[in-house]
Amino acid sequence: MTSELSPIDKAKFVAAKQATEYVKSGMKVGLGTGSTAAWLVQCLGEMVRDEGLKIKGVPTSSRTGQLARDVGIEVITLDEARWLDVTIDGADEYDGELNLIKGGGGAHLQEKVVATASDRMIVIADASKKVDTLGAFPLPIEVIPFGMRTTQALIEETLISQDVLGRSVTQRMVGGDPFVTDEGNFILDLHLKRIGNARQLSLILNQIPGVVENGLFLDICDVVIVGHGDGKVTVRDSAENDGAEIHFNVLDDTNIFADMND
Numbered sequence: 297m298t299s300e301l302s303p304i305d306k307a308k309f310v311a312a313k314q315a316t317e318y319v320k321s322g323m324k325v326g327l328g329t330g331s332t333a334a335w336l337v338q339c340l341g342e343m344v345r346d347e348g349l350k351i352k353g354v355p356t357s358s359r360t361g362q363l364a365r366d367v368g369i370e371v372i373t374l375d376e377a378r379w380l381d382v383t384i385d386g387a388d389e390y391d392g393e394l395n396l397i398k399g400g401g402g403a404h405l406q407e408k409v410v411a412t413a414s415d416r417m418i419v420i421a422d423a424s425k426k427v428d429t430l431g432a433f434p435l436p437i438e439v440i441p442f443g444m445r446t447t448q449a450l451i452e453e454t455l456i457s458q459d460v461l462g463r464s465v466t467q468r469m470v471g472g473d474p475f476v477t478d479e480g481n482f483i484l485d486l487h488l489k490r491i492g493n494a495r496q497l498s499l500i501l502n503q504i505p506g507v508v509e510n511g512l513f514l515d516i517c518d519v520v521i522v523g524h525g526d527g528k529v530t531v532r533d534s535a536e537n538d539g540a541e542i543h544f545n546v547l548d549d550t551n552i553f554a555d556m557n558d
């Protein structure tokens with residue numbers, strides 16, 4: 297069964313599997329969005345079914361909510377939960393200080409609200425997401441539909457004074473139509489190539505009327521778990537070992553993939 301997964305899926309799976317170590321019965325858990333987070337939701341669903349794990353999940357998108365219900369996880373709203381023990385989510389980029397770009401799946405608004413309302417945020421990713429400096433991945437900005445072109449023009453003007461390498465802005469589309477978020481908004485992708493001062497950029501973007509939230513997650517993530525195609529994982533936990541990396545081989549746990557493919 298292991299051989300049926302591509303190296304990238306294996307990497308995402310082992311990162312997700314390792315992240316389940318942080319989830320205990322009784323916890324309220326933020327459930328991220330994207331292909332890596334989907335592996336996590338499946339792993340947790342299996343633990344609910346087979347091991348009696350009792351958790352309440354707060355999904356960060358309608359997609360994740362549907363998947364969580366499908367695999368048997370009890371789903372509650374953030375307002376019902378108020379505060380979460382942990383949120384586990386994917387990322388599009390992470391740097392050495394565990395700052396992130398998120399929103400490749402267009403869910404960064406709910407993801408940021410949920411992660412910020414959690415004791416800990418854990419990111420699960422494959423090794424391709426590691427960067428020295430954020431910005432190669434286009435930075436998603438959620439904007440309200442009203443006056444969207446004006447908001448875009450204001451963003452473009454703002455970028456002139458920012459320490460970035462690229463300044464083109466495109467609207468995210470799906471099959472010829474604008475991509476619409478769960479909140480009914482649009483996404484503008486900022487092709488910045490390199491973000492010199494992420495903190496300043498994040499503050500300035502969020503001050504523009506019409507901008508709801510940008511995809512920079514600064515000082516929110518506590519742990520990054522990176523999966524590799526050979527089944528190894530690397531954990532970087534800011535609260536332990538001075539943030540040094542710890543290496544595990546998740547494949548030592550035999551038959552791990554066979555379970556997932558039953």
Ligand code: 5RP
Pocket residue numbers: 328329330331332333385386387388397398399400401402403404407
């Ligand atoms: C969705 C996200 C995702 O977590 C991010 O795009 C990573 O996705 P994947 O795990 O599929 O690479 O931010 O808004």
